[in-house]
Amino acid sequence: MEKKNFKAFTKLNPLKKNAIQLCGQEFVDSLTANGIYAKDDEFWIEVNRKLNIPDNAYEQLKIREKVKREQALAEERAREKAEMERLLSNKEELYSKNRSDWTIVVFEMLGTDKYGNKFVAECTKSSGSQLTTQLSITSQEAYSRACSLVDENEKQSQQVRSFIEHYQVLKPLYLMLIYLSGKDAYNPYLGSRPKKCGIENFIGVGFYSGFDYNIIDHLKKEELLERSSTGKSVILSTKGMQLARDMLKTINMDGVERLLEQRNYHEDYINYKSKSD
The missing domain is CATH 3.30.160 (Double Stranded RNA Binding Domain)
Incomplete structure (x- = not known):
């Protein structure tokens, strides 16, 4: 990097003759007398220090070059746009x-x-x-x-229309299935603290997902669930839980009422407001 900094700052190749040109023969001879030669990184550290060359000279050069390229590209695009507008007019x-x-x-x-x-x-x-x-x-x-x-x-x-129709049907089914099949999920960073499974640390209902990711993504956009950090499972948010419970209450299916009763405590989770809220 020392050689790159020298070249970036001086625009000269990192050669001994160029070091002599800028630092003087006496300075270079003093380095040689101490066993420090142009092939050594220490040689160029001393040369750069003598010339007050910043340690990030090479990096700054690359930044300037990138900015210059981007400016040139932007100017070219602006010219092309102006020419296109002229032609179309x-x-x-x-x-x-x-x-x-x-x-x-x-x-x-x-x-x-x-x-x-x-x-x-x-x-x-x-x-x-x-x-x-x-x-x-x-x-x-x-x-x-x-x-x-x-x-x-x-x-x-047509693809968008078909997906929307598909999503409208699958949305309630996904939410209800995730809700009934999932397990309570709590903050995973609390370790084995006694309050780990308390209401304050509840984050939703977790479920290992094998569902259509397009559907999952749209449920996420509606803030009804989140994906886990690994992406292999989802966590139904309290908003999604409430919607799932509301939909389940309208279904005439054996056993649904009992399953809802077993999770009545979720109503407290859904309505819970922490002190920070």
Whole structure:
């Protein structure tokens, strides 16, 4: 690192002749007389100290280089964005077609980008959603890209709708199953303290999960459960417990009422407010 610091600060290679140039022959000779040579790290420690070179000179150089690259990239992106806006502000409509619930309009721009592209397509859905294709060489390519963009958007929208329908059905089933099959979970960092299983340290109902992680993630977003640190199990929160108990009370199934009675103390856990709350 000492050699890297020397080079970063002086912009010279860590060679003896360069050390002599900056520190003087007498200083380098004094190091050599003490058995400290240019091949040794100690040599460059002394040289850097003589030149007041910071210990983090190399690291600071890398930071400056990274900032410079990022600035250059940001400037290039800004130029490209400005050029794109200029091109798109000067375009003429060629034709429009309908596809599913979308209207696709193909435009020809009055100028071209640096790659010779001069066609673009804009897609508008009846609901107001809008999509724009990449620039294309031909109008046919622009339209083809628009069709692909529309079809992919419709596919993703259908997947979202299907998941929501799936989630709405599985949400109550997951919560009830986790609640009835899980075990009380307490703060794992309390060791064997006598109060470990007290109401103050209760964190929820734990359950080793083999469920669909997409469903689990959505339950987590609703703050109905949390994943364990290993990710192999879940802990139903007091909010999730309350919802599960409310749903179970509406089910006409043998044994449910008895199971709820056995966990009536959970009502105290759910409603408990610590002094810090």
